[in-house]
Amino acid sequence: MTDPQSDSNSQSKKDLSTASGAPRVAVLVDTATGWGRRLIQGVFQYGHRHGRWHLDVRARYPQGEVRIPEGWTGDGIIARLATPEIVEHVKSFGVPYVNVSSIASDKRAPMITSDKRAIAEIATQHFLERGFSHFAYSGEDDLPYVKAQREDFEAEVRKHGFEVITDPDPVSHDPAANYAELMQHLVEWVKALPKPCAVFSFGTQRGVDLLEACRMADVVVPHEVAVLGGDYDDVLCEACDPPMSAVVTASQRIGYEAAEVLSRMMQGEEVEARKTVLAPVNIHSNPSTNTYAVKDKNLITAMQFIERNAFEPIQMEDVLEQVPMSRRTLERHFKDAFGKTPAEEIRWRRVHQARKLLAETNMDLEDVAKASGLNSYAYLSQVFRKMLDETPAGYRKRMRDV
Incomplete structure (x- = not known):
C-alpha cells in the first residue's frame, strides 16, 4: 500500500491547490481552548510572514470530533494526532501532515x-x-497525555523530597464524566486534602472545576488550597473567582514551527519524522496561587523583598537588613521553607528572567545580563553553563520565540 505521507512530499510548489497559489492548510485543534487558539495564531503568523496561507479552521465540530469535512481538497494538515482514528482520517486526504x-x-x-x-x-x-x-494533581487520567503529565509532575516533586496526592476515583479520570457527579466528588476531595496544599491540574477546565469545588466546600483559595492550571486560557482563567494562575505553554511557537515544517513538506522536501519539544514560556500568575504556605513572617518578608528586587544589584546583606535574623539562621530556615537559600533564590529568579528575555526579545546579550540582575555577559554565561549546561547564545538559538 502506498504511504500518502511520502507520496505527497513529491508534489512541487506549483501544484498547490488554490487558484491564487496560496497553500490551503487544515488545522485540526480545539478552538475552545487557549492552547488551540494560540497554536492557530502561530500557524497564521508563519503563513503571513511567508506569503499567504488559506487556513481551514472550524470553530465547532459535530459530536466533539475534530474532523476535516468530506470532500476537502488542500495541500497540508496540522493536527493533534492523538488517536489512531484521527491518524487514519488525516492520512486519507493524501497530503503532508504534522502532529x-x-x-x-x-x-x-x-x-x-x-x-x-x-x-x-x-x-x-x-x-x-x-x-x-x-x-496534589487532578486530571482525566484515562487520557494518556494527561496521565503522562501527572507522572512527570510526580517525578519532579519527588526530586525535592515530597509526594503528590493523586485522585484515585474513576469519576475524576473520565473525560466524559457527569458534571454533577464530578463536582460532588471534587468537593469531597478538596475537603480531604492536607492544608495548605498546592494542586496542579491538567489543562484549564479542571482547574476551573477545582476552584468551584473549593467555593462549594468553603475551602479558602489560595491560603488552604492553591490551584495552578496546566495551560493558560485568557478567558477562562480570568473569569474565575479568584482568577487562576496557569502555565503558559509554547503553543503559539508550536504552531509556527509546525507550519514551517509543513511548508517544507508541501514543497517536496523529505522531512525527518522526529519529535521536537518546546518548553513553556512562563507562568501567568493570578490570585489562585498568590500566597505563602509558611508561618514565619520573617521568611515571608525575605521572600517578598527578593521578589520585588531580584533584578536589582542586591546581595545577601540586603536581604538580612529586612529581617531580624542571623545569616546562618535565615539561610537554614529559608531553605527549609522554600527549598533554596536566599542567594540561590535570587540567582534562580535572575536566570529565569534571562531565559525569558533571550527567548522573547532581540536584546543584546550584555543588556539581557544587566536587565536580569546578572551584571555582565561573562557572569550570565558562567551561571548559564553551571545551571543549564549551555551558553546564553545557544539557549536563544534553541528557544527564542519565533
Whole structure:
C-alpha cells in the first residue's frame, strides 16, 4: 500500500491547490481552548510572514470530533494526532501532515509538541517558591497525555523530597464524566486534602472545576488550597473567582514551527519524522496561587523583598537588613521553607528572567545580563553553563520565540 505521507512530499510548489497559489492548510485543534487558539495564531503568523496561507479552521465540530469535512481538497494538515482514528482520517486526504499532539500515534509524522517535563518543573518551582510541602494533581487520567503529565509532575516533586496526592476515583479520570457527579466528588476531595496544599491540574477546565469545588466546600483559595492550571486560557482563567494562575505553554511557537515544517513538506522536501519539544514560556500568575504556605513572617518578608528586587544589584546583606535574623539562621530556615537559600533564590529568579528575555526579545546579550540582575555577559554565561549546561547564545538559538 502506498504511504500518502511520502507520496505527497513529491508534489512541487506549483501544484498547490488554490487558484491564487496560496497553500490551503487544515488545522485540526480545539478552538475552545487557549492552547488551540494560540497554536492557530502561530500557524497564521508563519503563513503571513511567508506569503499567504488559506487556513481551514472550524470553530465547532459535530459530536466533539475534530474532523476535516468530506470532500476537502488542500495541500497540508496540522493536527493533534492523538488517536489512531484521527491518524487514519488525516492520512486519507493524501497530503503532508504534522502532529502537534504529545502522543506519537503516527511514527512517520514530524511531531512538535509541549515539553511536559519542563511544564512539570516550572509548576513545581512555582509552588516551592511559595513554601508548599503538600502537593496534589487532578486530571482525566484515562487520557494518556494527561496521565503522562501527572507522572512527570510526580517525578519532579519527588526530586525535592515530597509526594503528590493523586485522585484515585474513576469519576475524576473520565473525560466524559457527569458534571454533577464530578463536582460532588471534587468537593469531597478538596475537603480531604492536607492544608495548605498546592494542586496542579491538567489543562484549564479542571482547574476551573477545582476552584468551584473549593467555593462549594468553603475551602479558602489560595491560603488552604492553591490551584495552578496546566495551560493558560485568557478567558477562562480570568473569569474565575479568584482568577487562576496557569502555565503558559509554547503553543503559539508550536504552531509556527509546525507550519514551517509543513511548508517544507508541501514543497517536496523529505522531512525527518522526529519529535521536537518546546518548553513553556512562563507562568501567568493570578490570585489562585498568590500566597505563602509558611508561618514565619520573617521568611515571608525575605521572600517578598527578593521578589520585588531580584533584578536589582542586591546581595545577601540586603536581604538580612529586612529581617531580624542571623545569616546562618535565615539561610537554614529559608531553605527549609522554600527549598533554596536566599542567594540561590535570587540567582534562580535572575536566570529565569534571562531565559525569558533571550527567548522573547532581540536584546543584546550584555543588556539581557544587566536587565536580569546578572551584571555582565561573562557572569550570565558562567551561571548559564553551571545551571543549564549551555551558553546564553545557544539557549536563544534553541528557544527564542519565533
